Amino acid sequence: MASPESTWGWAATRPDPVYPDVGFIFRKKSGHAVTAGEQICTMYGKDAAALEAAKELAVSAFSFSASPPEPRPLLLKEISAL
Numbered sequence: 001m002a003s004p005e006s007t008w009g010w011a012a013t014r015p016d017p018v019y020p021d022v023g024f025i026f027r028k029k030s031g032h033a034v035t036a037g038e039q040i041c042t043m044y045g046k047d048a049a050a051l052e053a054a055k056e057l058a059v060s061a062f063s064f065s066a067s068p069p070e071p072r073p074l075l076l077k078e079i080s081a082l
Contacts, residue, residue, distance in 0.1 A: 021050040024058070031068040 022045040028034055043058060045051035 021046040022054040034064070
């Protein structure tokens with residue numbers, strides 16, 4: 001099986017691990033109100049080991065506050081041909 005680094009060249013430049021065997025379906029977006037115990041996303045993986053490896057990173061990616069975050073731009077950078 002090919003490693004993520006050989007399959008996706010960009011993965012080799014990332015400082016954090018890439019877990020190609022794990023995926024998400026998000027039920028809420030940034031800024032949406034949530035209540036305690038409400039499902040935010042569903043995490044899928046090829047097996048329990050893949051899910052466990054990605055679980056801590058996934059949980060640390062979320063933050064919660066009483067007020068919504070500042071809006072982020074839809075476009076981060078415009079790329080044009082010369």
